[in-house]
Amino acid sequence: MAQDRVLVTGGSGFLAGHCILSLLQAGYRVRTTLRKPAGEAALRQALAGAGIDAGDRLEIAICDLMDDAGWDAAAAGCTHVLHVASPLPAAAPKDEDRLIRPAREGALRVLRAAHRSGVRRVVLTSSFAAIGYGRAVARPYDERDWTDTAASGLAAYPKSKTLAERAAWDFVDGEGQGLELAVVNPVGIFGPLLGPDLSASILLVQAMLNGKLKALPRLMFGVVDVRDVADLHLRAMTDPAAEGERFLATAGDFLTMQQIAQALKDGLGERAERVSTRVLPDWFIRLAGRFSAAARQAATPELGRRKTATSAKALAMLGWQPRPAAEALVATGESLFRLGLVSPPRP
Template identity: 80%
Template structure:
């Protein structure tokens, strides 16, 4: 069944790959962008390994968020766009503009092209990072909350996601009046990998399984399965009530890094023998941060801070029901082992 043409940006990415899988399974014709045509074979192989042969229903075009070339071709004839691609580095950038400029300008580039092509709706993958940083709350964060980009000590990534999403809403409220926008704000995305490309969340689990994190800082994260985030994108794409809305995607209450580690040990058994549940005191993390770049990434204003968020809006409005967090974490570890990225037992 052909249900319309959908563009997914950044097709080789972790979430984008699962969005493509979900769209193909639902009968859509899909087009996706890649920064380099050399990535096409790897993407098609990853999709095939997941049990779906895209055949002629997947078109691939070359386009980069940092340049105009290719975007008119990418959106031509598409009814919907899932703008999933976004710059993210595992290491802290030398300057915050290395993340902020491509995130903001890339988002506007996609929106302008979509508007010019008569696209009906864009679903933008933002992040909880645009909601829950820089402004501590005693209650769970909700879709009405925004990260303060001017907050002292705010890292480049949440600032980039906040400014990019703000720019998207401003564009639609101004120039793009005929274009519908829906924004998904996922917490840390875990779950099964389709290939060797890994997000920051996956790298965290990889480091734990390899025993590279001998002790853990007191940081809290939301957890959600990538398959459920892809499902939420499709619901947001097609439900008339979703237009003009933001949706937080989290499987439940936030977990400490110690709780994440314990979930891996409980679900993976001997394969998680190297996972440490030891917790570092905050003062020691801050002391080590004077000499270690890795520790400086942990010694942020979020260190030791309890926080939470609610996905009640997505559940009530769109009927979204995510998997439990422990299942998402286990699926991450299992796929790392299955792909030979982390040795099994």
Template identity: 55%
Template sequence: MSTVLVTGGSGFLASHIILQLLKDGHRVRTTVRNLKRESEVRAMLKEGGVDAKDDLSFFEADLEKDAGWQEAVQGCEFVLHVASPFPAGVPKHEDDLIVPAREGTIRVLRASKEARVKRVVLTSSFAAIGYGHKPQSIPFNETNWTNLNAKVPAYNKSKTIAEKAAWDFMDREGNGMELSVINPVGIFGPVLGSDFASSIVLLQRLLSGAMPGCPEIYFGVVDVRDVADLHLKAMTHPNAKGERFIAVSDDFIPMIEIANILRENLGKYADKVPKKQLPNLLVRLAGLFNPLARQILPELGKRKNATNEKAKRVLGWKPRSVEEAILSAAKSLERYTQK
């Protein structure tokens, strides 16, 4: 089996990717910004049913620094670059996200090329595909790119710019190394530790009663286990070379439908979940003084869709249902928050 580097091993998606790689018999290396997080990552893997022991090694490396990357990639056949900055709130300046995302991606690609890595799989996002466009009835596909000339959030810009930089690097100086890219929508599914994805934080807010109602925002949903599986497929499948793959379970759904799924299936645990959709006017008024509300205004009331046809056709990918992704996340969150 191969030696594989997964960047950002303490993250929600990265921990599931490491889990699947270890279950498949690969030797795994992972980077963390501080080696003190090793015990936390090992505990997350144990939660997923794997005691990694000697098959998993840790390296200290930061996307904003050169130190550690050459050592981390040395001897690896594949690199899965999952780590990326994600805002806890609204960044003071968009470059606080854009620069680390772009420079970190190039740093990993350059180290991988120098170590003669065969293929890099980059975790990008649907944020690099479906934003800044006029409303359209046709689902977005892998040929689409977020329009950077339109008003789009800093995170979406950072993912778009980082992915474009990756493809540009491959064209200029890839030197035979291969690149595949995964573009997930909102990632749900079972939580293994405290490093939640932003989509899991949304469930947390819905379940805790922190939201009086649901704004009319539409979400693509995919299970973290399926996104991990898609990374592994893209890592080895010959036809994944030089391709992008959207990771989405099914049609986008409004937030109120996510709330309904929780309420209809989780009994008392979902007692505080909102039952109503907020009027768009009310959300726009909130945006005048609330930065988080302001951030969602460009997407308010805009329905969009994306297709997973390519991942299914080329890689034989079979994602779980929207309901399973949401409910498995909520149930694991309940277990975790009760610890």
């Protein structure tokens, strides 16, 4: 293991940083991709804050998902690849191709480079967004399910993740034969930040703690801790049984936004005094959507819909054991306060 080098794409991201941390803690050498060299110092500082002096066990490759340059060199000499990088903006883009093209074409660039370099296995970070949208099921969603990309009103992000994952499976079934692939499909990822990079899920908690969400739409989310998602990536990377499999990652039943808010209040006490648990009626959200882009984004087919998913496969096949959802949410808030990304309430 000490000689194994793992490529992790998108090293500046929330999940990728935790994957790098877990790999280094497990004794691997890591090469990670960044779009700009300036990101290396911030990454090393974040790892140092978590107690890891990466030294020469961490290498940096400068690559972009939309450019062929550098990917063969990044994959060279690596035994495994964790392809974590994928665009996820805080707001939906006007042109869905701004998400779809980097997700799909980027995944294929990484897979082709891995195949040419003789990598044994790629673990692709997909999403529950590729599983549970555009069609309803009368049971918890699981790995058998796929999002319907032709569904009316489907947002760009679930479409991008579905098309990218489909393309990855098609690749290993075709020109990439011989390359092993496993896929991790997490729900909303929460947990402790290593640095100031804020994913969409973290922005939600930040807005709640800052008191910017005065009332909440009736939307439901799955919750999983970033440390557990990183752990699942390593299990999918090393366990022979994981080849050719998808693994949905959730800490349990989905939570309403009101339940997420209440978990923050219960776990953070006075520091969460600005968190609102007031719920807006669906009709109000739909009416506001006529005048507000943010409200229009919330007024989706998901509004008021109850849904959940199961990680039974990951638990049974890989022995994965996620933390409770409330622990992940409180850890998110704790790290936001620690990093000064949420101002403490006034006395």
